[in-house]
Amino acid sequence: MLDLSHKSILITGGTGSLGKALTKEILAKHPEVRRIIIFSRDEQKQFQMAQEYPEKDFPQLRFFIGDVRDEQRLIRAFKGVDFVIHAAAMKHVPIAEYNPDECIKTNVMGAQNVIHACFETNVERVVALSTDKACAPINLYGATKLTSDKLFVAANNIKGDSPIVFSVVRYGNVMGSNGSVIPFFLNKKAEGKLPITDANMTRFNISLQGGVDMVMHALDNAWGGEIFIPKIPSYKITDVATAIGPDCEQVIVGIRPGEKVHEEMITPSDSFYTYDLGKYYTILPATHKWSLEDFKSKFNAELVPNGFAYNSGDNTEWETISTLRALIKEHVDFSFEA
Numbered sequence: 196m197l198d199l200s201h202k203s204i205l206i207t208g209g210t211g212s213l214g215k216a217l218t219k220e221i222l223a224k225h226p227e228v229r230r231i232i233i234f235s236r237d238e239q240k241q242f243q244m245a246q247e248y249p250e251k252d253f254p255q256l257r258f259f260i261g262d263v264r265d266e267q268r269l270i271r272a273f274k275g276v277d278f279v280i281h282a283a284a285m286k287h288v289p290i291a292e293y294n295p296d297e298c299i300k301t302n303v304m305g306a307q308n309v310i311h312a313c314f315e316t317n318v319e320r321v322v323a324l325s326t327d328k329a330c331a332p333i334n335l336y337g338a339t340k341l342t343s344d345k346l347f348v349a350a351n352n353i354k355g356d357s358p359i360v361f362s363v364v365r366y367g368n369v370m371g372s373n374g375s376v377i378p379f380f381l382n383k384k385a386e387g388k389l390p391i392t393d394a395n396m397t398r399f400n401i402s403l404q405g406g407v408d409m410v411m412h413a414l415d416n417a418w419g420g421e422i423f424i425p426k427i428p429s430y431k432i433t434d435v436a437t438a439i440g441p442d443c444e445q446v447i448v449g450i451r452p453g454e455k456v457h458e459e460m461i462t463p464s465d466s467f468y469t470y471d472l473g474k475y476y477t478i479l480p481a482t483h484k485w486s487l488e489d490f491k492s493k494f495n496a497e498l499v500p501n502g503f504a505y506n507s508g509d510n511t512e513w514e515t516i517s518t519l520r521a522l523i524k525e526h527v528d529f530s531f532e533a
Contacts, residue, residue, distance in 0.1 A: 199225035199228045199438045199509050200228070201227060201229045201373075202228060202468060203229050203232065203275055203276045203278070204230070204231050204280065205232065205278070205477045206233060206282055207235070207263055207280070207281045207282055208216065208235055208263075208284065208289065209232075209234055209235050209265065209282065210241055211359075211473055212300055212373050212403060213324065213369065215244065215404050216404070216406070217410060218233065218244075220404075220411070223279060223442040226503050230255050230257055232258075232272065233259065233355075234259070234269075235261075239258065245258055246383065250298065259272050262305075263305030264284045264300050264301060264304060266306055266311055266312060266474075267308060270315045270364070272367045273318055276316065277318065277319050278318070278319070278321070279318050280321075280414075281306070281322070281324060281347075284301060284340070285297065285298045285302055286295055286336060286374070287336070287374060288328070288337075288451065288452070289452055290335040292335055299335075299339055302336070302340060302342070302343055305347075306343035306347065309323075310350045310361070312384045313361075314349075315449075319358060319360070320360050320417070322363070322364060322410050322413045323343060323347040323364075324364055325343070325344050325363050326340050327365065327366065327457060327459060328340060329343075329365060329460065330462060331459050332463075334454070335441075335453065336453065339451075342503070344365070347361045347363050347423065348361070348363065350419075351419040351483070361420065362413045362417035363423065364411060364424075365411050365424050366427065367425065367427060367507065368398045369402070370400055370401065370522060371402075371403065371523075372403065375438070380435060380436060380439045380529060382524075384438075384440040385513065386443075387440075387444060388444045388446050389436040389440050389446070390431060390445045390446050390448040391433060391436060391445045391447055391448065392428055392432070392447075392449060392450045393449075393450050395430045396454075397432065397457050397508045398429065398430060398455070398458055400427060400428055400446050400522075402425045409425055418496070419484065420483050421483075422478040423476075423477050424476065425474070426512075428510065429514070430513065434515065434516050438516045438517075438533060440533075451525065456465060457506055457508030458492075458507045459506050459507070460506075461476060461478065461505035462504055463502045466501055466504070468481060469498070469499045469503065470497060471482070471497045471498075471499055473495065497499035520533055
């Protein structure tokens with residue numbers, strides 16, 4: 196089990212949904228952690244989070260205003276840090292399509308700045324968050340996150356004698372995260388109409404806790420260059436709408452710029468490097484400095500069949516209307532009633 200005793204952890208984008216969930220998890224399960232540094236650019240969100248975690252009760256928590264676009268600020272923040280979790284990103288697809296240069300500055304140049312800052316300090320392990328939209332991307336957000344993934348994977352090739360390990364976690368829609376479809380539908384329910392982009396649309400579904408577990412797994416188990424992918428269910432967007440507002444009219448509004456009908460996390464071309472680890476899949480780097488045979492033995496890893504793909508529309512595991520309602524009540528809104 197990962198031991199965070201007397202370790203310092205920095206989370207970029209730490210005031211986001213996953214950053215806050217990671218903070219809660221680490222404080223609860225690793226009370227001997229030396230420091231958790233919340234690095235983000237939104238002072239209001241930091242102020243609000245600091246109210247939830249007052250200094251007198253959580254002296255190990257620090258808040259650091261900064262932007263991943265600023266390499267020197269990252270270097271200053273990373274001094275004395277052992278582990279970095281890179282969660283900062285521009286993630287809204289239509290906004291990225293309209294403001295491509297801003298998305299590139301944060302998601303691509305910001306990723307490179309994080310890598311450079313890690314090499315300039317004594318960071319031991321880095322886990323970068325990805326997205327299913329980075330797999331065979333058709334929108335700019337996905338393309339920037341694919342580039343970010345490539346940068347973090349390749350960083351293992353240029354570390355020299357440094358013991359630092361870079362890895363990536365890739366997953367689908369996080370249930371209840373800021374800007375996601377479930378909170379959106381919950382807010383729109385009172386209007387009696389729920390907008391549906393495409394009646395056939397599907398998405399992968401993971402809870403915030405599932406995302407946290409993946410990050411902790413990567414911190415503990417990565418050898419360098421892996422892209423970890425969870426085995427998670429899919430849902431139909433129409434089932435989400437029915438689960439939340441069974442009496443609401445579902446209005447077809449058309450696919451937004453850059454959207455897919457079904458999301459992917461592993462393409463057939465990835466299958467030659469993809470291994471089944473049991474709870475997770477992992478796409479291994481084409482170039483690595485460790486023994487593949489040792490890796491397979493350590494994790495009981497099995498190569499997936501040639502041509503294997505992991506797609507939300509072809510998934511073998513599905514959420515139903517009833518399971519979605521239970522999950523919404525458990526993970527998003529405790530007072531939810533259909």
